[in-house]
Amino acid sequence: MEQELSLRDKKKAAVREALIDAALRLFRARGFDAVTIDEIAAAAEVSRRSFFRYFPTKEAVLLERRHEQLASFRTLLAAPRKGEAPFALVRRACLALAAEYVARRKQILEERTIVAAAPSLVARDLELDRAFEGAIEEALGGTRRARICAAATIGVTRVVLEDWANSGARSDLLALGGEALDLLEPLAPARRAAS
Amino acid sequence: MEQELSLRDKKKAAVREALIDAALRLFRARGFDAVTIDEIAAAAEVSRRSFFRYFPTKEAVLLERRHEQLASFRTLLAAPRKGEAPFALVRRACLALAAEYVARRKQILEERTIVAAAPSLVARDLELDRAFEGAIEEALGGTRRARICAAATIGVTRVVLEDWANSGARSDLLALGGEALDLLEPLAPARRAAS
DNA sequence: TGCCACTTGACACCGAGTGCCATATTATTA
DNA sequence: TAATAATATGGCACTCGGTGTCAAGTGGCA
Numbered sequence: 001m002e003q004e005l006s007l008r009d010k011k012k013a014a015v016r017e018a019l020i021d022a023a024l025r026l027f028r029a030r031g032f033d034a035v036t037i038d039e040i041a042a043a044a045e046v047s048r049r050s051f052f053r054y055f056p057t058k059e060a061v062l063l064e065r066r067h068e069q070l071a072s073f074r075t076l077l078a079a080p081r082k083g084e085a086p087f088a089l090v091r092r093a094c095l096a097l098a099a100e101y102v103a104r105r106k107q108i109l110e111e112r113t114i115v116a117a118a119p120s121l122v123a124r125d126l127e128l129d130r131a132f133e134g135a136i137e138e139a140l141g142g143t144r145r146a147r148i149c150a151a152a153t154i155g156v157t158r159v160v161l162e163d164w165a166n167s168g169a170r171s172d173l174l175a176l177g178g179e180a181l182d183l184l185e186p187l188a189p190a191r192r193a194a195s
Numbered sequence: 196m197e198q199e200l201s202l203r204d205k206k207k208a209a210v211r212e213a214l215i216d217a218a219l220r221l222f223r224a225r226g227f228d229a230v231t232i233d234e235i236a237a238a239a240e241v242s243r244r245s246f247f248r249y250f251p252t253k254e255a256v257l258l259e260r261r262h263e264q265l266a267s268f269r270t271l272l273a274a275p276r277k278g279e280a281p282f283a284l285v286r287r288a289c290l291a292l293a294a295e296y297v298a299r300r301k302q303i304l305e306e307r308t309i310v311a312a313a314p315s316l317v318a319r320d321l322e323l324d325r326a327f328e329g330a331i332e333e334a335l336g337g338t339r340r341a342r343i344c345a346a347a348t349i350g351v352t353r354v355v356l357e358d359w360a361n362s363g364a365r366s367d368l369l370a371l372g373g374e375a376l377d378l379l380e381p382l383a384p385a386r387r388a389a390s
Numbered sequence: 391t392g393c394c395a396c397t398t399g400a401c402a403c404c405g406a407g408t409g410c411c412a413t414a415t416t417a418t419t420a
Numbered sequence: 421t422a423a424t425a426a427t428a429t430g431g432c433a434c435t436c437g438g439t440g441t442c443a444a445g446t447g448g449c450a
């Protein structure tokens with residue numbers, strides 16, 4: 001079922017990975033702002049011009065993983081269980097994401113450290129949050145109430161995540177997240193009348 | 196009581212205003228990205244180098260007003276009424292801000308139009324929202340619950356503002372804002388036990 | 391093998407943002 | 421009022437992120 005990767009595609013994937021690896025390594029060592037794209041490209045042994053063929057901006061190479069998370073988040077929201085209330089679906093998707101965070105805590109903490117130190121990255125990160133918010137909004141029906149609930153959910157989620165990260169990923173993210181989401185239950189759009 | 200402005204300071208204020216005016220006029224006409232700092236400086240009849248003495252970035256000249264709003268928001272939060280519950284104070288501050296939006300709707304809508312069209316500005320705007328969030332958080336006591344409530348408040352506020360802007364400022368911002376904030380009342384940190 | 395499509399590197403270019411210094415303008419003191 | 425100190429300005433050169441273009445290289449395929 002898996003599409004056979006051509007040599008060309010394998011090379012592209014390899015370059016992409018090399019760029020990400022090089023970038024993360026350099027960012028970790030010296031901080032986002034102090035690393036130049038020339039250096040990343042050189043470390044990955046491609047030309048500077050090629051970097052921009054793989055990533056539109058310097059931020060993108062770092063936010064790559066978050067884009068992947070967004071994609072899987074959307075997938076989850078697109079597959080509600082039978083009879084599941086919209087907000088319950090959202091809750092489940094958020095907690096699934098949280099579980100992934102816990103599983104990859106080391107990587108997550110590292111990325112957050114880099115992001116937190118660079119204002120421009122923080123801004124981009126917030127922009128990404130809006131994409132998550134849009135997904136929730138849609139899952140809740142797109143109404144005004146849905147948008148309000150989605151915005152509150154994202155805000156609350158961000159706070160919980162922050163606390164978790166500040167605890168060095170030692171607190172129980174699933175439990176804290178669950179509690180916080182419970183608080184928002186009353187905000188959820190009223191369920192449609194049963195047919 | 197007012198500090199007498201020296202000639203030097205008057206000139207500085209004039210240049211500052213000239214830069215803001217020129218920038219807004221150009222942004223309005225051609226969009227944020229299509230305007231270069233050289234053009235703004237030329238329109239304000241100062242050198243490009245001087246632009247950066249007044250504003251650290253191109254974004255800053257546009258977000259200037261929002262910074263002022265943030266300052267007055269903080270002032271409001273710093274002056275609670277006698278016996279006023281923290282969340283009631285936050286509510287009052289938000290609605291006061293809303294009233295100012297209504298009063299200056301034309302200007303607000305214009306700025307929002309410019310910001311919405313430029314991704315980098317949207318990101319910076321979200322960053323500014325975080326500063327508002329921090330102020331609320333503090334007003335609510337800085338606890339974990341306070342942070343959650345603050346995040347939800349900002350999220351909700353943003354949605355309400357968006358709807359209002361999308362209605363061409365024709366909907367009743369005060370009423371909608373009040374309703375939305377009522378929804379959050381249960382999220383507010385429990386009041387401290389009366390002494 | 392040879393042709394086509396795609397990928398790469400090199401170069402030139404633009405705009406944002408910064409450091410530096412010489413000059414001009416305002417404030418201060420004699 | 422004149423001299424001097426403080427500060428604002430302009431010009432220049434530079435770095436870095438990001439883009440368009442084109443010629444050369446490499447893989448896919450008949």
